[in-house]
Amino acid sequence: MAVGPIVLIGFMGVGKTSVGRAIASALGQSFLDLDEAIQLAHGPINHLFSAHGELHFRALECAALANALTSNLGVIATGGGIVTYPESLQLLKGCSQVVWLRAPLALVEERIQADAKTNRPLADTNLGTRFHHRQPLYSDCATTCIDIHRQSIEEIAQKIINGYR
Ligand code: S3P
DSSP states (O other), X not given: OOSSOEEEEOSTTSOHHHHHHHHHHHHTOOEEEHHHHHHHHHOOHHHHHHHHOHHHHHHHHHHHHXXXXXXXXXXXXXXXXXXXXXXXXXXXXXXXXXXXXXXXXXXHHHHHHHOOOOOOTTOSTTHHHHHHHHHHHHHHHOSEXXXXXXXXXXXXXXXXXXXXX
């Protein structure tokens, strides 16, 4: 088994949290979702964006990632925009297991619309632009990429687990 946590990255709606929980539970390891950690410490994400702006959120996200990476966790799920903040990207590049859950734009659009999750202030009309801007950033720090199309949470989790046995 490789050293360090399995860190899940990828665009909004690809299932990082669900897959992360499934991997951690199957491996009997601890799991942290960075969005959840930020919300617990600082309040709702929507409010953080509206009251203080995206850059403030990115700095909190970076601090949460840095903290998570020193906490001996098994699996970490990140928010979809974490790669846009250079310091966070650098931290991710220093991790030995960064799994990019990749999906086509049409699929994430469909999922974001269907998903009742309310903490996505950036699920707006610029979704396509954001999506294309981020693809090379995910690619830049990922050590593995999994195309999630037509696979269940369990199938994706199992693939990741098999890859790290
Ligand atoms: C964001 C994605 C969200 C959350 C925040 C910003 C983004 O997380 O961190 O709303 O910029 O893509 P999910 O990827 O879990 O939806």
